[in-house]
Amino acid sequence: MTIIEARGLTKIYKTKTGAVHALDGLDLSVPRGTVKSLLGPNGAGKTTAVKVLTTLIKPDRGTAHIDGIDVAAAPKEVRRIIGVAGQYAAVDENLTGFENLEMVGRLYHLGAKTARRRAQELIDQFELTEAGNRPVKGFSGGMRRRIDLAGALVINPKILFLDEPTTGLDPRSRLALWGVIKNLVAEGTTLLLTTQYLEEADQLSDDIAVIDGGRVIAEGTADELKAQIGGHRVVVTLVDEADAGTAVGILARHGEGEAQVSGDGRVVEVPVTDGPRALQYVLADLGEAKIQLHDAGMRRPTLDDVFLKLTGRKAESDDDDDGGAGTGTGSQRVKTELENAK
């Protein structure tokens, strides 16, 4: 049962420097009651996708349906059943936290009493008591963020959209929000969230869509994606740059694929399958070769690794415009590869 469905979404922004394909034929489908993460670097088109799905902007081409309702044709019906927290906190600076939430409730047409009760519940749930009765102006970014997130939950929506929900939260609030999200999903809410962190997508979602250049370049569960990009990485930091060549050889011997040199030429890393064992072997061999280390260890794959593997290039930031254009065939290949792997 698909509850969020997008077909061929295309959105082109005309800017002074040329046309930006913010969305370039994005397909997406999210089954009812599941969590989907849109994972992608800056400028991938995550926010644009969320804005189209939440009725904020109209796509140039393509269609989107939320719970069977056409987003472009009946935005108001869609708005009745969704909760949204955009990338940047959308709160009224001059209202208190409570007043903000109550206003949102009233505009969902909850009725005065219910709106007030619900606002108070959310204030308690998100530990906003302090912000409850002082104007938002003057509160920290994290506090605004929490008021905004609470605003998305006012109606316990059937479908929830969160655009980079944990950006700007301290670790404690981040964990707490993960808790809230997991509870909601347990109650049957469908969630679409965007994130730049593989770790977060892994923790929260059933399914991940990696997007780049306005398109889905890979899709699958966290495990499927990880299988694609390899598991852990072994990373060593050398004392002497001159040892890099030897170290690359040793790491490559125990890893899966090529070892990479980064940083100032002293950090060498390689994807591995069995992390701890590979690390032991690597350290033993490095010791034998009398190579001195500053640091050695394992790390989990990051979005950068996903990217490197899927597109053969580093995740690019927003200002490197048009990065997505050249990768068409490459990403297509990876996608098919991944589908075969399933």
Place this chain on the structure above:
Amino acid sequence: MTTLTQPDSTSALASTGSSLGQFVSDGWIATRRNLVKIKRVPEILVFTILQPIMFVLLFSQVYGGAMAIDNYTLFLMAGIFAQTVIFGSTFSGAAMAQDLKDGIIDRFRTLPMSPAAVLVGRTNGDLAINSISMLIMMATGWAVGWRVTTSFWGFLGGVAMLLLFSYSFSWVMALLGMSVRSPEIINNASFMILFPLTFISNAFVPIHTMPDILRVIAEWNPVSALVASARQLFGNTYAEFPEPTAWTLQHPFVTVFIGIAVMLLVFVPLAIRKFESISSR
């Protein structure tokens, strides 16, 4: 954030009232937000309360003696009223731009509310600001000798016309605010445009004393028609001034009415259309 309250299906409690009922309710919620803002933002309070007092006193007391008009205060008040309420309407422009910047427009636009409600609430906010300013100016004017010499209905009609004109102008400014997207530019531009517009008119000096070019501009300036109409309704007219030659000032009420109609009929739909497609970056 740790204790999750039992989620009831609050969405099921959402009322499904009539669309007119919802429009009125949404409009009121949005208005209330702007009324709270008047109370909590000191700059707005200063504009609304202190500036009108200052303007009335400065103009009537400082310029009064030098003007070759008997009882300049009588002449002046309609002009000050018009200028103040027109400037009051620029709040809608700056506020819509600010709301876009703050992202709160995105919140509103994902809620199942009436799309016109945010704009209705904003322009109502200006109406409240202007109503308060009018009361304060009238009281201050009264204290320095301003009198209405027509009737109670003339007085009421004059006040209503000034407020209606400025209310309509708020919609123009709201559209500008959504298009320009920068509260600073809106504020500076209004200042640069509205100051000359209100001064090159009959608001502070009689038009027949102006050099030719300025006189023609002033005659066709809608602000002049507004001020002339208000003077007639308040009975602050001067028999010794020459009859106006421009059609707009021979028929000031018609001119004002056309101005209001154009602003409402053209800019209300345009502003609502614009609102339905905007989103912060």
